[in-house]
Amino acid sequence: MNDLTQHGIERDRRFVWHPFTEQETWCGEGNEIILIERGEGVWLWDTQGRRYFDGNSSIWTNIHGHGHPHIVASIKRQAETLCHSSFLGLSHAGAGELAEKLCGFFPQGTLTRVFFSDNGSTAVECALKMALQYRMQNGEDGRQGIVALANGYHGDTMGAAALGGVDLFFQRFRQFGMKVDFVAGVDELEKIDASHVAAVVLEPMIQGVNQMRPWPVGMLAQIRGWCDRRGVHLILDEVMTGFGRTGKMFACEHEGVIPDFLCLAKGLTGGTMPLAATLTTEEIYKKFLGKENVFYYGHSYTANPLGCAAALASLEVFARYGKDELAEKCEIFSSLLAKFDGMPQVKEVRQCGLIAGIELHGESGTGQAVCLAARKHGLLTRPILNTVVLMPPLCSTAEEMKFATDALASAIRAATC
Ligand SMILES: Cc1ncc(COP(=O)(O)O)c(C=O)c1O
Numbered sequence: 243m244n245d246l247t248q249h250g251i252e253r254d255r256r257f258v259w260h261p262f263t264e265q266e267t268w269c270g271e272g273n274e275i276i277l278i279e280r281g282e283g284v285w286l287w288d289t290q291g292r293r294y295f296d297g298n299s300s301i302w303t304n305i306h307g308h309g310h311p312h313i314v315a316s317i318k319r320q321a322e323t324l325c326h327s328s329f330l331g332l333s334h335a336g337a338g339e340l341a342e343k344l345c346g347f348f349p350q351g352t353l354t355r356v357f358f359s360d361n362g363s364t365a366v367e368c369a370l371k372m373a374l375q376y377r378m379q380n381g382e383d384g385r386q387g388i389v390a391l392a393n394g395y396h397g398d399t400m401g402a403a404a405l406g407g408v409d410l411f412f413q414r415f416r417q418f419g420m421k422v423d424f425v426a427g428v429d430e431l432e433k434i435d436a437s438h439v440a441a442v443v444l445e446p447m448i449q450g451v452n453q454m455r456p457w458p459v460g461m462l463a464q465i466r467g468w469c470d471r472r473g474v475h476l477i478l479d480e481v482m483t484g485f486g487r488t489g490k491m492f493a494c495e496h497e498g499v500i501p502d503f504l505c506l507a508k509g510l511t512g513g514t515m516p517l518a519a520t521l522t523t524e525e526i527y528k529k530f531l532g533k534e535n536v537f538y539y540g541h542s543y544t545a546n547p548l549g550c551a552a553a554l555a556s557l558e559v560f561a562r563y564g565k566d567e568l569a570e571k572c573e574i575f576s577s578l579l580a581k582f583d584g585m586p587q588v589k590e591v592r593q594c595g596l597i598a599g600i601e602l603h604g605e606s607g608t609g610q611a612v613c614l615a616a617r618k619h620g621l622l623t624r625p626i627l628n629t630v631v632l633m634p635p636l637c638s639t640a641e642e643m644k645f646a647t648d649a650l651a652s653a654i655r656a657a658t659c
Contacts, residue, residue: 247289250277276617281308284635284642286622295646297616297623299633302450302482304513306559307637313512316555320548329358329544336550343557344506344519347491352500353521357537358545362481362507363397365518366443369477369503370401370420371539372522372530373441376475379529387438389431389474392424394444395451396479396505405443408451427457428464436472441503443477447493447594450482453629454592454599463497475502475526481518482597485509486560486636489572489595502526510549512556513635517549572596574640578647579632585651587658589628596636599629600650604658616653621646630654 254277255269267273277289284307286294296304306313320336327334341356359368370388377385390396390405397403398411404419406412412419423439425431431442442465448456469476478501483493487509490496494504503526507518530537543549572595582588582600589601602608609625616623616630623631632650634643 244290247277250289251275276622283307283309284638284646292620294617294620294622295642295649296635297621297633297646297650298631299635300513301508301624302487302633303508303511304635305485305509305556305637306512307635308513310512310514310555310559310637312559313514313552313555316551317514317548320551324547326543326546326548328542330540334545334547334550336547336554337545340550340553340557341519343554344521348500348521352523353504354524355522355527357520357522357539358550359518359520360516360541360543360546361397361518362479362505363399363402364541365481365505365507365520366396366402366405366477366479367399368520368539369505369522370405370441370443372520372526372537373475373477373503375535375537376526376529377440379535382440385438385440387423387440388420389423389425389434389439389442391444391449392426393452393455394449394479396443396445397481428461428468431465431468436468436474439472439474441475441477442469443479445479445481445483446499447483447488447496448592448597450597451626453601453626454594454597454631456592456594460497462494462499466497466499466501469502477501477503477505479505481505481507483594485512485556486568487595487597487633489568491560493594510556511552512559514556515546515549515552516543517546517553568595568636571636571638571640571643575634575643578643581647581651582654585654587654592629596634596638598632599626600632600654601629602654602658604628608658611657612650612653615657616649618656619649619652621649621653623650 254275278286279289280287284296286296344356345354357368359365393407396405400419403412404422407424446462478494480492484506504521511517579591579598582591587602589603592599609628609630612630613623613625
């Protein structure tokens, strides 16, 4: 082991606290800590020179590959001019340009306003507060309920966490958070008394943290219909599904649905800089005009110029995609996933675009064991319980996706023999 690796690991064990991590195990001698040093395209290299396929797109953020020259050049140019300034009482050109481009993905007059923040949780937090404050300013004080989908995940700040349906993560804090009604699907939603509901929130097309579970076809449009009939707002959390992940730019396009609030983060900058956006309608925005209606919400790095420059460059890279390129990639991925169907260790393969969850049979810890074995085959990814996530960056070639699926198949065999 070289000095850089050794010292890096020692310092990590001594000083760092990792997210969603049982630190005793993490810091134990038995846990090999990998220090990532460099990335290019779909590949990551550690400090010992080992190369890995970025199989969970760097926690679902990486779109066009690491170190994309166009995005890097845009960030560099921006950094030489201005890294950051306040968005309170000031603006910068990149924010307006990005806001216009994001609204431009939706039919004119639908989503027309963009509120920037830093990450997926804050994008959701912001939509939530807007949805609640809107009701207060619309003479509907009694409408403060939120309906969320069971087993959903929307982030970890207190408001976003209150919408989370995974008890392991959120149960401890429910007593402090907002009151939320959870429904398993449309049938249960139909039974909800909408008169007290401000908004319904969900991850469209597929729930990520719930082990990559796609929704039944048509459900999103049905929920939009339910909301429309009852004057309830629809918040779509496209933090994971946005920016091409599901085969279309946004997952809501699959069912021709336009939400009242759209939450974007992760892939917004192509996976380079922390930036988030909450889009909403002019009708909602107008309720916040006037001194008494101000939306008192924001963060120091709101609309960070480096993030905006990265996002604009990422959208320019998207514009270079051929008409059917993304759909073709999804089909290739689908045919490559077929190799898992015949494996006795595999319980179910779930896919939506370039998102896959390979659920394994076996005792708890099998998913983790497979992911550890995958490292030896040049693949980095993570399990959610016994479901191994495979989420190739959108830029992956057919050969690269084949490498990733072959590596995972080998790891499954190695870890379960
Ligand atoms: C659907 C969804 N919403 C929100 C979040 C929270 O995003 P962040 O981790 O950037 O706060 C995530 C993160 O995985 C997510 O998958």
